[in-house]
Amino acid sequence: MRTTRDFSEIDATMLAEVGGKAANLGELTLAGLPVPPGWALTTDAYRQVAAGLDLTPGDGLAARARRHLLQAPVPGPVREAIMAAYARLGADVPVAVRSSATAEDLPFASFAGQQDSFLNVVGGEAVLDAVRRCWASLWTDRAVAYRESNGIDHAAVRLAVVVQVMVDARVAGVMFTANPVTGRRRETVLDASPGLGEAVVSGAVNPDRFVVSGGEVRERHAGDKRLAVRPLPGGGVERVETAAGGLCLTDAQVLALAALGARVEDHYGAPQDTEWAIGPDGTLWLTQARPITTLHPVPEPAGPGLRVHLSLNVAQGVMGPFTPMGVSAFNLVSSGAAGVFGHAPADRLDGPAFLSEAGQRLWLDLTTPLRSRTGRAVLTRLMPLGEARAAAVVRELADDPRLSVVQNSRRPFLRGLRRFARRVHAPARVRDALLSPARALAYAARVGAELDGRLEPPPGATPAQRLDHAERLLGGTFPAIVSIMPIVITGYALLGLAARLSGTRVGDLQDVLRGVPHNPTTEMDLELWDLATRVEPEPFRDLPAAELARRYQAGELPPRAQQGLAAFLAKYGHRGVAEIDLGVPRWSDDPTHILGVLANYLRIDGDSDLAPAALFAKGARAAREEVDRVAALAARRGRWRGPVVRFALGRTRAYAGLRELPKFHLVRAIAAVRDSLRAVGEHLVRAGVLDDALDVYFLRLEEARAALTGGDLRDLVRERRAAYERESRRRHVPRIMLSDGTEPEALAGPxxxxxxxxxxxxxxxxxxxxxxxxxxxxxxxxxxxxxxxxxxxxxxxxxxxxxxxxxxxxxxxxxxxxxxxxxxxxxxxxxxxxxxxxxxxxxxxxxxxxxxxxxx
Missing domain, CATH: 3.50.30.10 (Phosphohistidine domain)
Incomplete structure (x- = not known):
């Protein structure tokens, strides 16, 4: 590896040799964009100086590493290369000496400001000293913490150094080619201030702000710009107070910078965060470019025009990404759901048109119902029941002229509703719910029993047959389990009727829904509490959950705990956190979470009012009292109303708990397929296609089927696991996103x-x-x-x-x-x-x- 490289010799593929900043500057130079000349000291120089660096983990790691890099001798050849490369830029030319780490300016982690830069450095010895300090800045406390938070191995990181001719900037700043707050693409946001850009980048000044879209300057906000960073003769910089009035850029300059930013974005194919400067003669210069890592990828639009996407992950409380196999599974499930309404896709593995993937998360396209008069009415009435904040955003979007109603007819909606009602036998389900709770509840139980008979693949199934079974089960489960919903909907409709007849609001009848029966989730929690009252308490009080899990899996827990937990997991082990993703472990795979909960339960006095069983019984009593109260209110408004309200609320309580049942059954099906696919993974390991049976969850179903004929997918899985880990660290997932990247929630004031x-x-x-x-x-x-x-x-x-x-x-x-x-x-x-x-x-x-x- 060479010790120095000119920008003209560097491209984006040379990250390991020159780091992220230098790779981007070289790429911009080769693209013909205006970059001040310069060169990079490669990571080979750092490797030589860092040889023998003690990376033993501990509180003193950062300080120990900095001390080594500041004191270790620079090898003669490295020193000579630095001096020669600097001399080629000109005699004592002022330069910026900037860190360029191999984990920096990446698509998933910018590392902005984590390493140091030194401005207006003059003379070879001063450059050498600045290089040393750049090396040491790889080990500042903030850089170490940032790497750890992004899961980047300290030992794998190297530092190159950029040496670039200084621009004696009259005005400088930063420019985002997409709005970093709202997410809107092709909306350029510029911050600008007189002097060097350090004042803006460091946050030391309140800059002017400009927003450009559609080729026009849409917003101008003047900052006070009370501080400017200026170069000093002979080297270094000074901060001087200024009294800059008005805006520091003309509209023509703003538009020229926005056009330059658009060229950068077009070159990279993604929005960019750039730094720029305007020289004494008015020349525009780019001094840095990196991806805007905080933007969430935009879902693929399902049709023309502005589209509205709802995050299925956020709605389901699954903030992390989906595994590839989890996406395949959900495509099949949602294809089955679409089929119930008569809109099954041509290929079920592709999923329905309204479902898309971005950022390894799933998105629902709400545009079609939002632009339908009937669909809009349904959305605005039903969404508050499940996602109140999303519903508020959708109501605001209804006023956007780009999303005006284009479908006034009710016929498409009614056709889909008729198909749904016919497919799930809704009239019969509603009749039973009204006239015979026993028959309605028996039907709900029968749905679960029938699903039980379909969960396992045929005995002795081949890997191909297991994949066939997975497609059948996942594609067919939703139509079966959703047939329970007419019963649930009847219960909630009767709650609304009771509210109307009694002159109260539905929101004031919450106590009616306390302690309801037939809810598999509360039944699960109460069974876990019951187990907590029976297990031997000692190990749970003394040992961490991970050790309890190890002992359980080794069969070493005390007898009652071992047997009781086994029975609980046999019934509920298919559940887990983020359980709608087929690729994530279940409690039966790793019971650490449940054992931790058991330990928490043992801290509760079983005879206290805080005991879960007591809370549930108290809730049921409160519900009965509330029914009596509301029935009495209704009776005052008319004698016949009291009995009707009591009847309605009795049905509501009988069926409200079933709301959780379809998902409970769906997760059972997903977990069964997960278990079956592990055998497919084991087959692929024996065939040399995968390294580990669990790697099968990082394939899609069609890829797993193709892999049965051979091949090597280990590199693909490694890449996908790395991408999954990166997405798992994403700190923000929009609730709703428009197809232009805008997050509507971000448009509102704080x-x-x-x-x-x-x-x-x-x-x-x-x-x-x-x-x-x-x-x-x-x-x-x-x-x-x-x-x-x-x-x-x-x-x-x-x-x-x-x-x-x-x-x-x-x-x-x-x-x-x-x-x-x-x-x-x-x-x-x-x-x-x-x-x-x-x-x-x-x-x-x-x-x-x-x-x-x-x-x-």
Whole structure:
């Protein structure tokens, strides 16, 4: 490897040799874009100086590494190469000396500002000293922490150094070729200030801001620009106070910069974060470009014009990515769902047209119903029940002229509804729900029993037959389980009738839904509590959950705990966190989470009012009292109304718990396919196609089938695992995204200072200590603490039994977390923006589940 390379010799493929910054500058130079001349000191020089660096983990790692790099001798050939390359730029020419790490300016991690840069460096010895300090900056505390948070191995990172001719900038700044706040693509945002760009990049100045779209300057905001960074004669820079008035760029300059940014984006094929400068003669220069790593990829549009995409992941409380096999499974399930309404796709493995993938997450295209008069009415009425914040965004989007109604006829909707009703025998289900609860509940049980008979592939099934079985089961499960929903819908419709007849609001009848029977999730939680009352307590009080799991899997837990947990997992082991993704482990694969919950339960006094069984019984009593109260209210409005309301609410309570049953059965089917595909993975390992049987979950179904004939997919799986890990660290997933990249929620102003408001989900007021939990696995929640989390699925609900209250960033009044919170009688507020960041663990907060407020 050469020690130095001119920008003209560098392209984007040379990351390992010259680091991210230099690779981008070389790529821009080769593309003919205006980059000040310069060269890169390659990672080989760093390797030589860093030889013998002690990378033993520990608190002193960063300081130890910096000391070594600042004191180790620079080999003679490296020193000579630096001096010669600098001299080629000119005699004592002022240069910028900038770090260029191999883990920097990447599509998934920018590392912006993590390593150091030195401006207006003059003279060979000064350049050599700046190079040393750049090397050492690879080991600043902030750079070490950033690598660790992004899962990047310290030992795998090397540092190159960029040496680039300084631009004596009259004006400089940064430019994003997509709006980094709203996500809108092709909307350029510029920050500019007089002097060197360091003032803007470091945040030391309040710059001017410009927004450009459609070839026009749409916004201009003048900053105070009270500070400028200027080069000093002989080297170094100074910060000087200024009194710059007005805007520092003309519209012509802003548009010229935006056009330059568009060229950069077109070259890379993705939005870019650039740094620029305008020289004394008005020349525009690019001094850096890197991907905007915070933007979420835009889903593929299903049709022309502006499209509206709802994140299925956010709606389901699965913030992480889907595995490739999980995407295949959901494509099959959703194809079955589309078929119920008469819109089955030509190829079920492709999924229906309304489902797309971006950022390894799934998205629903809402454009067609939003642009239909009937569809819009249905969306705006039903969405608040499951995703209140998304519903509010959709209501606002309805006013966007680009999304005006184009379908006024009700016929397409009614045709789909008729197909659905015919397919699931809705009239018969509704009749049974009204006239015979026993028959309705027996039907719901029969659906589960019939599914049981289809879960396993034929005995002795070949790998190909297992894949056939997976496609049949996943494609056919939804039409069967959704036939339960007319019963559930009847129950909730009767709740609405009772509210109308009694003169109350549906939202005021939450207590009716407490302690409802036939809910598989609450039944699961109560069975786990019952197990906690029977197991031997000693190991659970003394050992961490991981060790308890190891002992269980080795058969070494005390007898009652070993047998009881085995029985529980035989019934509920198909469940887990993010359970709708076929590729993620189930509790039966790894019981660490459940054992941690058991340990939490053992901290509760079984005779106290906080015991889950007592809470559930208390909720059922409160529900009966509420039915009596509402029936009495109705009777005052008319004698016949009282009995009708009592009848209606009795049916509501009988069927409300079934709401969780279709998903319960769907997850059983997904888990059964997961188990079956492991045998396919084992076959592919024996055939030399994969390294590990679990790698099969990083293939799609069609790829697994093709692999049965041979090949080598190990490199593909490694790439996908790495991409999955990167996406798992994504900190923000939009709830709704438009096809131009805009996140509509980001267009609204921030909530008032200190105000945390959301949707009332479960009545009651509680004051307690907050516990922010981002991942329920291994989470510890003291009895009475208020759980603050992004969202929930059934994998979270065992934590509810010890929670004093619930705050969620996502969800609506009928979302999973809200339903379970009501059933357990704990106050809950959902749809609270940024709750996990605005509330901290240990903070005392008051939660009002009736008003939908959280007060610090």
């Amino acid at each position: 909530a008032p200072e200190g105000a945390l408001t959301g949707t009332a989900a479960s009545a009651g007021t509680v004051t307690g200590v907050a516990r922010v939990v981002l991942d329920p696995t291994g989470a510890h929640l003291e009895p009475g603490e208020i759980l603050v989390c992004p969202s929930t699925d059934p994998g979270w609900t065992p934590l509810f039994l010890t929670a004093g209250g619930l705050v969620m960033e996502m969800g609506g009044a009928m979302s999973h977390g809200a339903v379970v919170a009501r059933e357990y009688g704990i106050p809950a507020v959902v749809g609270v923006p940024d709750a996990t960041r605005r509330v901290t663990t240990g903070q005392k907060i008051t939660l009002d589940g009736s008003a939908g407020t959280v007060t610090p």
